[in-house]
Amino acid sequence: MVLFSPKGAFLFWQRNAFIFRRIFPESLAFNFLEPVIYLLAMGLGLGAYISTIAGLPYVVFVATGLVSTTAMFGATLECTYNAYVQMYYEKAYDAVITTPLGVEDVVVGEILWGATRSVFYGTAFLIVITVFGIVRSPLALLIPVLFMISGLMFSVIAMIFTAVTPSIDYFSFYLAVFITPMFMFSGVFFPLDALPAWVSTAAWLTPLSHVVNLSRALALGTPQVRHLWDLVWMLAVTAALFPVPIALMRRRLIK
Amino acid sequence: MDASRPVVRANALTKRYGAIAAVDGVSFAVNQGECFGFLGPNGAGKTTTMKMVYCVLPPTSGDLHVLDMDVRAHARDIKARIGVVTQDNTLDSALSVRENLMIFARYFDLPWGEAGRRADELLDFVALGDRAKDKVEQLSGGMRRRLMVARALVPRPDMLILDEPTTGLDPQARQLTWEKLRQLKRTGVTQILTTHYMEEAAALCDRIVIMDQGRIAAEGAPAALVRAHVGREVVELRGIGADGPGRAVLERVLKAAGDLAEAHEVHTDFLLIYTTDGEGLLHRIREQGLDVEAATLRRATLEDVFLKLTGRMLRE
Secondary structure: OOOOOHHHOOOOOHHHHHHHHHHHHHHHHHHHHHHHHHHHHHHHHHOOOEEEOOEEEEHHHHHHHHHHHHHHHHHHHHHHHHHHHHHHHOOOHHHHHHOOOHHHHHHHHHHHHHHHHHHHHHHHHHHHHHOOOOOOOOHHHHHHHHHHHHHHHHHHHHHHHHHHOOOOHHHHHHHHHHHHHHHHHOOEEEEEEEEHHHHHHHHHOHHHHHHHHHHHHHHHOOOOOOOHHHHHHHHHHHHHHHHHHHHHHHHHHOO | OOOOOOOOOEEEEEEEEEEEEEEEEEEEEOOOOOEEEEEEEOOOOHHHHHHOOOOOHHHHHHEEOOOOOOOOOOOHHHOOOOOOOOOOOOOEEEEEEEEHHHHHHHHHHOOOHHHHHHHHHHHHOOHHHHOOEEHHHHOHHHHHHHHHHHHHOOOOEEEEEEEEOOOOOOOHHHHHHHHHHHHHHHOOEEEEEEOOOOOHHHOOOOEEEEOOEEEEEEEEHHHHHHHHHOOOOEEEEEEEOOOOHHHHHHHHHHHHHHHHHHOEOOOOOEEEEEEEEEHHHHHHHHHOOOOEEEEEEEEOOOHHHHHHHHOOOOOO
């Protein structure tokens, strides 16, 4: 059974939002700091050697992709470390399931919150690069919507791992084996078409490459019909995987 | 709901983990307004039974109705009307004392304004009104437990389930918790609790069951259980047991006690004799001039029943 109550999921989302509100000013400041550091390093450092890539100034190429990875990290960190701490150390899930809410609602609420953080992180980055004059199209206004979708996708995937991980130490494994390679090989730092064909085929199978394609197209105002496939890919994978963390978390918590 | 119908009805309730039955076909009924206690050694199945009652564990087999609803079909409806104090404290450390109650009230779909009012009212009830803005970490163990009780009361429950409500508390904190629970009972809130403390069961419970190895070993009012299983008084004789020098005296003591001993238990270094006439029994032993290191006469307690029924082996 993977039926959840939308109201219950919202109430758990609200709890997380309530807690986040306390640390909001500080964490938002860090959200702005990180992209600035990246832009300085990439734009001034690497950009001094590489003038253009795929017809774009290097800093523009990198920044329009990096915005997606920032969103990915927002969802991933929420639904791995934070969710695990809530579940295992704080026993928040044990408390909540004694109320009318069920495990399903908690899992969905956590995923929705992961997506929300993804939008916060990504949008903060987007604002910074807009200020730096990197964004070229008003279509960029759709990027937060993109991050809601990609945030759901990365939250669902992270929650699957959280539901089965034996301990908190294994999250570094998740980051090293899944997140970091994706970060490197999803067309953020260099275009994949310059690499052997199998690399871009493999990249097509990773979730992040589709988000990067879309965020770059929206920021630059160059969307094409093929970008619809990126959207379909994300929606299909998210919908297909959505019941999995609910079922696994039920198995973990209801013994 | 019909007041004469039991609030909880369990029939042949069973929870299995593979070949092991954690709860092995127990049947019991909890009446409206009473305090019902589960006693038993670790691993007896008390917490598992509680979890089935508060609908976070599905039974493997058997029937379980809470507030006239089947736990398998109406978990959300049941959970909306009961309050639960779990064995571990599950308070939100990121939130203040008051916020803990407010966020919990939201889970029961109370609007924010009402959540705040109820939080203030309950904090006063558990004497934490002046700690409303503190973080949970700043509270003592007893305060945290009281906050758990307050949180369980947020939905104004028909029934309160308390899994070891005072384990680890100092005597003052325990007395205060008991006082609050008795106060709640007077307002008609049905209570189910588990405990390791016999005096807690005796102080709070109208009826108890003693569980052992997943089954119910005895059921009844605390005083009636004591009378039925161990009689009125216990003579405890130190230094006389299965081991050591007292051993030679053992036979002679039991012979002297004669028909005044209703039952006895021999331990390594002491002997317990259950009786209705402790004075008479002590008198007989002294008359025989027997060498007894120390003899105490005391009233029989629930602890005697408990140990008699569940044995003295350590359960871990």
